[in-house]
Amino acid sequence: MDKFLTKRPRSNESSVKDDNATTSSSPKRARVEFDSNNLVADPGLRMPIEKYDGNIKDEKKYGNQYRCFNPSWFDSFPWLEYSAEKDSAFCLWCYLFKPTTYGLQSGRDVFSKLGYNNWKNVISTFRDHEGNVTSIHNFAADKLELFKNPRQNVTQKISQHSSEMEVAYRVRLTAILDIVQFLLRQGLAFQGHDESSSSKNKGNFLELLYWYGARVDKIAKTLKANAPGNNQMTAPKIQKDLVHSCAEKVRSLIIEDIGDRIFSLMVDKARDISVKEQMAIVLRYVDSRGQVIERFLCVEHVTDTSSHTLKEAIDNLFAKYGLPLSRLRGQGYDGASNMRGEFNGLKSLILKDNPYARYVHCFAHQLQLIVVGLAKKMSIINDFFSYVIKIVNLVEASCKRKDALRQSQHENIVTRIEKGVISTGRGCNQETSLARPGGTRWGSHYYTILRLQMMWPAVMDVVGNVHDDGTNPDQQGVALGLIDRMERFEFVFILFLMKKVLGITNGLLQALQEKNQNIVNALDMVEGVKFKLQSLRDDGWDELLANVSKFCVENDIEMPNNMEERLLVRGRPRCEKQATTYLHYYRVEVFYSVLDMIMQDMNSHFSESTIELLSCISCLDPKQSFSRFDAVKLVHIVELYPEDFSKLDRMALVDQLEMYIYDMGKNVDFSSQGSIGELAIKLVETEKNLRYPLVYRLIELALVLPISTASVERVISAMNIIKTDLRNKMEDDFFTDSLVCDIEKDIFNEIDNEDILQYFQNMRTHRIQLAPLDHSSNKSGSSVSM
Template sequence: MNENDRSMKKKVRISTLESFFHKKSKNQGGSSSSPIAPIRRDDESPPPNVVPPTRERVVQFDINSLPHDPGLRRRILDYHPSDHEAIRREYILKEPLQPYEHDFCQREVGGAMRRFNPEWFDTYKKWLEYSIAKDAAFCFVCYLFKDNVDVLNAASQGHDAFTNNGFRGWNRPSAFLKHVGQVNSVHNKCLEKYEATIDPNTCIQNVIDPKTPQARKEYRIRLTASLHCLRFLLFQGLAIRGHDESEKSSNQGNFRELLKWFSQRKKKVGKTLFKNAPGNNQMTSPLIQKDLINACSRETIKGIIEELGDDYFGILADESRDVSCKEQMAFCLRYVTKGGVVVERFIGVVHVMNTTAMTLKNAIYSILAEYSLSPSRIRGQGYDGASNMKGYIHGLKTLIKNESQSAYYIHCFAHQLQLTLVAVSKKNSDCGWLFDILSIILNVVSGSCKRQEIMKEAQAKILAKAFENEELKTGKGLNQELGLGRPGDTRWGSHYKLLVNVILLYPSIREVLDIIFDDPLHFDDHPKADHVGFAIESFDFMFMVHMMKTIFGLANQLNIALQKKDQDIVNAISLVKQTKERLQQMREDGWESLLNLVTCFCDKNKIGVPKMEDEYLPRGKKKRNKVYTTNLHHFRVEVFFAIIDLQTQELNNRFDEVSMELLSCMTCLNPVDNFSSFDKLKLLRLVEFYPNDFTSVESSYLEDELDTFIYDMRRDDRFHGLKDMGELSVKLFETKKHESYRLVYLLIKLVLILPVATVTVERAFSVMSIVKNRLRNSIGDQFLNDCLVTYIEKNVFLKINDENILNRFQSMRSRRERM
């Protein structure tokens, strides 16, 4: 037997017949005094309202207790030869039993009648087993340990009959006593070994090296101290181990240094650690650290799964490359808690070899299977919109929807908004020119640390002068140091932030460009500085910066709202509509205010403002075939109207889900303005999208329930002023009305489960860059996953008590000590 087999601890659950026969019930026919009464045959159907009784006995075997017996494990697994895998996986083996109702019962087998006494199974319940298939009784303990005792004269005690062929002499109950025998009989020796096997305190290691209560107490103190230190490091996302953990090292790593600091301030803990602890039981090794962290992660996931229960959920997934060039897929769940709150929980990351739809699907299903989550409970999918995710034929969302009909896919709203902004900046020539100039400014002004310091000094001088002239107010959080951030196609809100900072830092940028142009040591940058300086001092540049800042500002409010974890799909649709309406309002009424804003800024910074009725002179040298137009027509029609129309068109194209019938029906449950958008017919149509969740009878009940629901909601002051579906769900739970309107509440949950954005997944990747950084690029996949779960889901991890973690740690493998 190898070491792995020696350290195996199996729980074998075996069905017994302690309740196989029951005394006659008063409600059943027949006489209780009759020793023989007819009973039902096996092939007959059971009587109504009678549940076949079962009883299970949990027997825990420690193979280490008998290391010299290589056949014990084989015999345990062979006890149920048709169910080896079931025992290995610790499934409960149950056999339905017949509800016999007499003091003495009979069973017809092969034309003969067998008489049984149920007291036999009460008296010998520790070892007596009955096989329905063989119609025989067996001795379980003798079957397991018959080779470990002296079997001399075993046949005379009925040893073979109770282990090999089975006992069938029901008319000779004295055979049970004969098999048990005297104190030193074979059966009693086997029973003694059986009881020693299932008792963890009789493990051979504990017998050879018995531990005193004081040793166990010190072991628990050491283990708890290590756990507390690891908890702190996991909360902060810090590295656990150090480069050199030897005793001579001045820095032994975060874990050991924190443990030393902890032991110095807790004398009770310090007396059990390091030199005061046994050399083979320090509880500080890397293996112990990983086991404790894995126990923390498992208990955190267990808390999330218990919070979800057997309810419906949505899935969010995305793939990204980590610092070691491994393709990782992050996976999250979105569901409604028992309190009516919609949450998104991070479950873990999985290393995938490629990003094909089938590979991602297998990875998702493996996670669901690991935590006993059924794919049939999926009611929503949220991805970033890549082709392998949203493909209509072989995409991930199609593969999952084929197996779960109601798993509807929502393209991440935040990604769609970012794609809209990028498309506007690329499709319009004036926007393209603006961001080209901004890119050159970033390269010239922020190209070196020296130039960044020059800009900071220039900014400080301008602020000091503004304070002297009382143009700015001082206070906490005001007048913070700013910098130019480079915009990115995948960085949400980066375009808006750059435009805001360019306007605020405009004087400082001009001063830095002048310094660069006058510096003879940087003559290579003189043409760039001259080109940029000429561009930013033009009215065209200032008009484009202010206009795009205003337009992107409207979209940025939507962007911030979409990044909330508890955002629901109905409110997101409403926000998209509001953004479109505000853009249209800006097109109709925003021209004058924008022109006045740009004119004031230009006058303040001494930039020439052209007259709107004069002829427009285009930028560059292409003036030969130019069409005559005025400045007013160019800036208002060709720029202002054109860009707003392009923005609106892109919003309509990108957010095509808003026009989906499914989502349009969902908006009818919006509680805003006292349920003004309520539409009973659309809600009944919504039920048709979830055929597996509403039966035909429930659908008919729902029609009447909706009438009562809307009547109650509009007259209950507690439901006035609700802003979104999330608040409605919580309020229904608080007022206990989710029980009265069960079907309506189910509809609300299905609406809330649909994901809005993949914000939680994106944040997981940000955390992954913190946990697995350049110095920790060799961290293992399981260790990385455990660190991410505990770091991201801190709120759940904080609720897990130490006792549960320590118990899981103890059960993970065989330990030298037991608490």
């Protein structure tokens, strides 16, 4: 402080002793000068700072005048800075951009390093510092302008890019983007057999680039003339950056559409073609129009399949895209132990963080478990399906046998048409073949049984030809065993029984695969399946036996003459001579046992106690003029979600439900709706969702809860299309970005090209920086049809 404060002599030599100290030699109060050496250590005894002169810290004495830094100088000199520590002025521009050597001014470091603190003739000094147009200060000012304008930075100045070159760069980059979009929409490879980042093979990308340029003269010129040799924009890194830009724009629109709405999480995992464990993530929510939307977000590569690893991957994903876990209201998995485990499963880990994320076991998977359990528990059904698979494998083993099967089926159809057994018409009697049953999709067994029954004579002919004309004894033995099995009454009986049972459950299985399916419709279909199975058990025996008998007569299959005849029990030694009647065996031990086991499993998996919340939600169903409406159950739902409904909301909901059901009941447009989904859309269209906000919030909860993981399974199927044997070196990021663009085509096709280009430009520094266009004139899909 002593550097710039001048001490004035005092009239008396005594120091300041109290707050009211004054000089003794003058009637006027003298200026109280500050002496840092005499500063009292005890802060309670110090003289208040306001007793000193207000400008004492900033003033300097020049002759008889005191001067200090004037803040008004900031308005006249935008480069000016002031250091209170040094009581000096500095130039920010010279500090940042002053070169080491620049003419005669190169050695003047007063305003850049030392600081200027002579407050006399300040204005003229500042003017002199600015100097003329060639001064060091103005050189630094030019550098500052280049720094503030990225499009005119140093690299741009050195490269001397003209405006024409920038236009050419935009045209070329847009052409590259169009090709990237085309390959993404078609799910095609970019670099042929090697999609790794180190690959130098351009593959499909380069071929399309030349084809594209050849079709458009303007782009052809750009490709040939205006692109520098090291700026062709065809490197795999550029391609992957553009793909990532496309995928991120798709994800951003999905996240923007979700907003602060509640949503559900659906997860499934599978191995891709390169034997990497991938976790597919799909979000389900209700949009602003009241429609149920399921959107694929990404696939995450997980090093192991433990529940903690899956939970960590989901947490990282939610944090990356700003999805709050507190808004999660539902979980849907396929029932794997690491997913639905009661203690350490993914379901339990999420419930610890958010107890309102209700778990719903995939309905379609539960239905498959019922059929699979039937095959495993009953040896006679398991034996039947094993022989069906052997028949399909034998008949479909070679092209020659497939051709023989088609020819035999064609001849049988012609013969039956000539006899008038079947009629002709458009779409009738189409050429077909046996459908191979899927290992994880038991619904496919239904179509295998249908085609086996329809093509029975042709199948018997092919199997017989294999036995008669085969050169391999092993195949002849297999064919003989299959003929013996197929000509048994028992095999035909199981064939018709499983056709009937799978026909009932297959309708529910197919309906559960729909994206717009909701809880109430699923519960209705489950109840319908239970009713049909019970009806089949009570009244279906006679019809089934009649159909089996008719089929056996038409195909010369031996059947019991009298159902009351005795039959030795299968699976027991003949010496024990345990026998029963044909009627008791096929009706009680087979027909009743199969149906009882299926209905027992249906009641176990879809019981009222396990789906209490879903049963309450069904009270919102508008069918039959809201016949299921129950205000007590709906209020119970509110009690399960205190996060969404406050205590005041619960009180208000009772009155709102009364007005709601009165309004809906008298309005035909609402009471005639077929599902809760249609009701939600109608409420939004008529803006009644604003009139009944609490009821609409209940409807959102009902629609958000997932009932099937069909959308996730579609993603897993698409994984095998995008990542094939030839593309098994794809990096994980490139793989998931390609999947997003392929699956969410409806969003991808609507993204403006300019948004993608700007995201691409901001990812890293490029040789040319494109300025945003004033208006969006280039929509996705480009002006040239691919």
